[in-house]
Amino acid sequence: MPPAPAADGFSSEMYEDSSVDATARVVDAGSDGDERTVEAALRPRRLSEFPGQPRVRDQLALVLEAAKRRGSPPDHVLLSGPPGLGKTTLAMIVAAELEKPIRVTSGPAIQHAGDLAAVLSSLMEGEVLFLDEIHRMSRAAEEMLYLAMEDFRVDVIVGKGPGATAIPLELPPFTVVGATTRAGLLPAPLRDRFGFTGHLDFYATHDLVRILHRSARLLEVDADEAGIGEIARRSRGTPRIANRLLRRVRDWAQVHGRSVVDQDAAHAALALFDVDDRGLDRLDRAVLEALCRRFRGGPVGLGTLAVAVGEEAETVETVAEPFLVREGFMVRTPRGRAATGLAWQHLGLTPPPGTDPMLTPLPFDGGEGRLGS
Numbered sequence: 001m002p003p004a005p006a007a008d009g010f011s012s013e014m015y016e017d018s019s020v021d022a023t024a025r026v027v028d029a030g031s032d033g034d035e036r037t038v039e040a041a042l043r044p045r046r047l048s049e050f051p052g053q054p055r056v057r058d059q060l061a062l063v064l065e066a067a068k069r070r071g072s073p074p075d076h077v078l079l080s081g082p083p084g085l086g087k088t089t090l091a092m093i094v095a096a097e098l099e100k101p102i103r104v105t106s107g108p109a110i111q112h113a114g115d116l117a118a119v120l121s122s123l124m125e126g127e128v129l130f131l132d133e134i135h136r137m138s139r140a141a142e143e144m145l146y147l148a149m150e151d152f153r154v155d156v157i158v159g160k161g162p163g164a165t166a167i168p169l170e171l172p173p174f175t176v177v178g179a180t181t182r183a184g185l186l187p188a189p190l191r192d193r194f195g196f197t198g199h200l201d202f203y204a205t206h207d208l209v210r211i212l213h214r215s216a217r218l219l220e221v222d223a224d225e226a227g228i229g230e231i232a233r234r235s236r237g238t239p240r241i242a243n244r245l246l247r248r249v250r251d252w253a254q255v256h257g258r259s260v261v262d263q264d265a266a267h268a269a270l271a272l273f274d275v276d277d278r279g280l281d282r283l284d285r286a287v288l289e290a291l292c293r294r295f296r297g298g299p300v301g302l303g304t305l306a307v308a309v310g311e312e313a314e315t316v317e318t319v320a321e322p323f324l325v326r327e328g329f330m331v332r333t334p335r336g337r338a339a340t341g342l343a344w345q346h347l348g349l350t351p352p353p354g355t356d357p358m359l360t361p362l363p364f365d366g367g368e369g370r371l372g373s
């Protein structure tokens, strides 16, 4: 197994990906070790191995191919979408396709313009700079980034107060890949510096099936079609969750002396881990329960809802809400979040009389086709 990249987004480091063997196997199938190491080993390494997100994949393939033919770095790339859909994976793939090294850092790690200047001034020509959680950078760093992205230049400030001088420093051309779960928080001038923006959407069940088959092979887990299908349907359209559930079902099968991850094993393990038949987890259900039981279906403000479930508003907004809205359990109204008829139905509750007739149950087609593009 090649050394697993430590680059999962929270420190500034080099990740030479192009030499990584795409068939890398996770040898220790019996234990997860560090979950992030396992996650990294399961990442596809090339666009051609990346299932799902067909539009973003095709658009990115074109942008990268054109840049390679011109022999110059591509436009800066912004990737947005809920957690676990493959933004980091695609950033690594951009570098691998360009056969360039990637430097990984994140918004929270760049609180001062000087932090960013240090990273920028050490970039090599054509290098990919991956900025995860780019919406969490400080304003001063954002301003430095605009200039660097547009003019490949940073102004290094020497001295303090009235005597301070800005010394311009030329940078070699490079490509920023920014990732965000909250594209709406990016100031327009920063958003405009990205020549290509890809929005990642939840995956269709059949794409998750492909991802799970590949992960099972890499983890050396024997899994049948029904077992994989069950896990895929309950993975909230999210590869990270699919891979995690596969590992939990594998654990269950191993402990219960089953040699194959089948539908039985999937049912038992997912029940144990509180993943219901629509893939809703504890937080999703807590949000719906609070909406229906405490706020009579809403609408209720995000902050109030978050307090009711004991979570940060950002967690509710970026982790639970996109899936619940996408699947028709919840709607966002100008007056706050509201439960739909489907939410009441799913919890086995009856909506109070007078509930907005617009919030009637949506048809459910069994999970296939409601997700993904």
Ligand SMILES: Nc1ncnc2c1ncn2[C@@H]1O[C@H](COP(=O)(O)OP(=O)(O)OP(=O)(O)O)[C@@H](O)[C@H]1O
Pocket: 009, 038, 039, 040, 041, 042, 043, 044, 049, 050, 051, 052, 082, 083, 084, 085, 086, 087, 088, 089, 090, 132, 179, 181, 211, 239, 240, 241, 243
């Ligand atoms: N298209 C895909 N095919 C196969 N596996 C995938 C795919 N997308 C994501 N994964 C798997 O899901 C895990 C999470 O993906 P990744 O870290 O790229 O998501 P992310 O969008 O960057 O999440 P976050 O916003 O939390 O940083 C990866 O380790 C990878 O194993």
